[in-house]
Amino acid sequence: MKSIGEWIFSQLVSRPIVASSAPLLVSSRDGDSTDSQVEYSGSGDTTSNSLALHIENLTSDTYVENHSAPASETVGEDTNHPPKTIGGSKLDPVSRIQHLQVTFLRLLQRFGLSSDDILVAKVLYRMHLATLIKADDDANLTRADNLRVDKAKRLAAEQEASGLPPLDFSIRVLVLGRTGVGKSATINSIFGQSLAVTDAFQPGTNDVVEVMGTINGVKISVIDTPGLLPLSADSVRRNRKILLSIKRFVRKTPPDIVLYVERLDLINTSCSDLPLLKQITDVFGSGIWFNTILVMTHSSSALPEGPNGYPVNFESYAARCSDVLQNNIHQAVADSRLENPVLLVENHTHCRRNSKGEKILPNGQDWKSNFLLLCLSSKVLGDVNALMLRTKLMEFFHCLKLKKMSMISCPLLEF
Numbered sequence: 169m170k171s172i173g174e175w176i177f178s179q180l181v182s183r184p185i186v187a188s189s190a191p192l193l194v195s196s197r198d199g200d201s202t203d204s205q206v207e208y209s210g211s212g213d214t215t216s217n218s219l220a221l222h223i224e225n226l227t228s229d230t231y232v233e234n235h236s237a238p239a240s241e242t243v244g245e246d247t248n249h250p251p252k253t254i255g256g257s258k259l260d261p262v263s264r265i266q267h268l269q270v271t272f273l274r275l276l277q278r279f280g281l282s283s284d285d286i287l288v289a290k291v292l293y294r295m296h297l298a299t300l301i302k303a304d305d306d307a308n309l310t311r312a313d314n315l316r317v318d319k320a321k322r323l324a325a326e327q328e329a330s331g332l333p334p335l336d337f338s339i340r341v342l343v344l345g346r347t348g349v350g351k352s353a354t355i356n357s358i359f360g361q362s363l364a365v366t367d368a369f370q371p372g373t374n375d376v377v378e379v380m381g382t383i384n385g386v387k388i389s390v391i392d393t394p395g396l397l398p399l400s401a402d403s404v405r406r407n408r409k410i411l412l413s414i415k416r417f418v419r420k421t422p423p424d425i426v427l428y429v430e431r432l433d434l435i436n437t438s439c440s441d442l443p444l445l446k447q448i449t450d451v452f453g454s455g456i457w458f459n460t461i462l463v464m465t466h467s468s469s470a471l472p473e474g475p476n477g478y479p480v481n482f483e484s485y486a487a488r489c490s491d492v493l494q495n496n497i498h499q500a501v502a503d504s505r506l507e508n509p510v511l512l513v514e515n516h517t518h519c520r521r522n523s524k525g526e527k528i529l530p531n532g533q534d535w536k537s538n539f540l541l542l543c544l545s546s547k548v549l550g551d552v553n554a555l556m557l558r559t560k561l562m563e564f565f566h567c568l569k570l571k572k573m574s575m576i577s578c579p580l581l582e583f
């Protein structure tokens with residue numbers, strides 16, 4: 169299984185690879201603290217170009233709650249990147265990373281996620297490093313050092329208490345995997361509503377479909393895709409068609425995260441997804457695996473018996489299955505350094521739940537919280553990475569410009 173540290177590093181060096189389309193409107197709301205505005209868009213499918221699915225179930229209260237927060241500050245409109253301005257003034261890279269740091273802490277608080285988690289600590293550490301790298305003069309260095317995590321936590325708590333500035337954050341997720349493994353069911357579990365079609369006996373999803381909703385004020389869009397078939401002579405062309413339609417669908421707006429879904433109870437060393445993983449890599453390029461979380465559904469299924477006749481331990485079984493899948497991905501991309509985070513999932517409606525009503529795994533973990541933490545961390549680090557790359561590119565072009573000017577001025581100097 170991938171170490172968190174290495175996964176974070178891969179987030180800092182990787183970029184989203186794939187992209188979206190204009191959504192058709194669908195709105196919905198579930199019964200708990202999760203406010204939902206759900207939209208659907210469908211396109212680029214293998215058979216048709218439209219999706220006649222509209223859900224309108226949003227109360228006006230929820231609408232007002234989502235859209236009427238007073239705004240004393242103008243935060244950048246494009247939530248896929250750190251804001252470029254606040255209150256009309258342009259932000260430098262250090263301020264933008266610090267803004268993201270506070271945003272990240274606000275999100276943790278909003279989702280009830282612990283800021284003491286090791287993953288959180290590593291994300292904050294990476295962000296702090298990024299501010300130090302960007303602080304290129306003494307004044308900036310002092311400023312970068314000034315916003316220590318405890319201060320950022322205080323600021324985040326104040327902002328969450330007042331609701332100001334409004335939090336503008338979105339995550340885009342692409343879901344891939346074989347047919348019947350539980351892609352659509354996982355999407356339904358994430359939103360806490362039956363939004364995506366599931367089917368126990370035949371392929372349930374025939375089109376690429378984008379489900380957009382808000383969870384605690386964060387815009388989350390999930391792209392559900394038709395299931396791939398285990399590779400055979402007949403399925404190669406069909407899978408390719410599906411993969412190309414997904415690629416077209418996500419071309420303009422790459423997802424922040426890819427979920428590759430498998431069934432925990434069906435992974436074993438003799439059943440290999442390798443040809444399928446190779447086909448995905450051929451179509452999208454090996455970069456697709458840099459932002460991928462390996463999702464294992466059916467995590468509450470009966471565990472196989474060990475040599476002593478008793479069921480094997482849940483954690484060690486999950487770790488073995490993760491290794492099998494990870495090794496197949498290594499072979500597909502011909503690189504054994506890649507280590508993807510693993511998310512264990514149980515979608516069954518009758519599975520155990522915690523006191524908040526969230527579905528839990530046999531080890532008592534609330535998997536949706538793990539999912540949100542992985543997504544928020546990945547998105548925030550992706551934003552920092554994009555900022556670092558952008559400023560690096562700008563520096564590069566600035567150097568080129570200077571170089572060009574000096575080349576032009578050289579002959580003049582000779583006079």
Ligand SMILES: Nc1nc2c(ncn2[C@@H]2O[C@H](COP(=O)(O)OP(=O)(O)OP(=O)(O)O)[C@@H](O)[C@H]2O)c(=O)[nH]1
Pocket residue numbers: 345346347348349350351352353354365366367368369370371372373374393394395396465466467513514515516
């Ligand atoms: N017990 C259990 N059943 C699940 C789980 N996830 C999905 N299922 C069931 O498995 C069946 C297939 O799930 P889907 O979500 O339709 O699978 P899919 O991957 O979207 O399939 P395609 O749309 O054909 O690609 C459904 O009957 C689901 O209810 C899970 O974690 N546990």
Ligand SMILES: [Mg+2]
Pocket residue numbers: 351352353365366372373392393394395
């Ligand atoms: Mg489906």
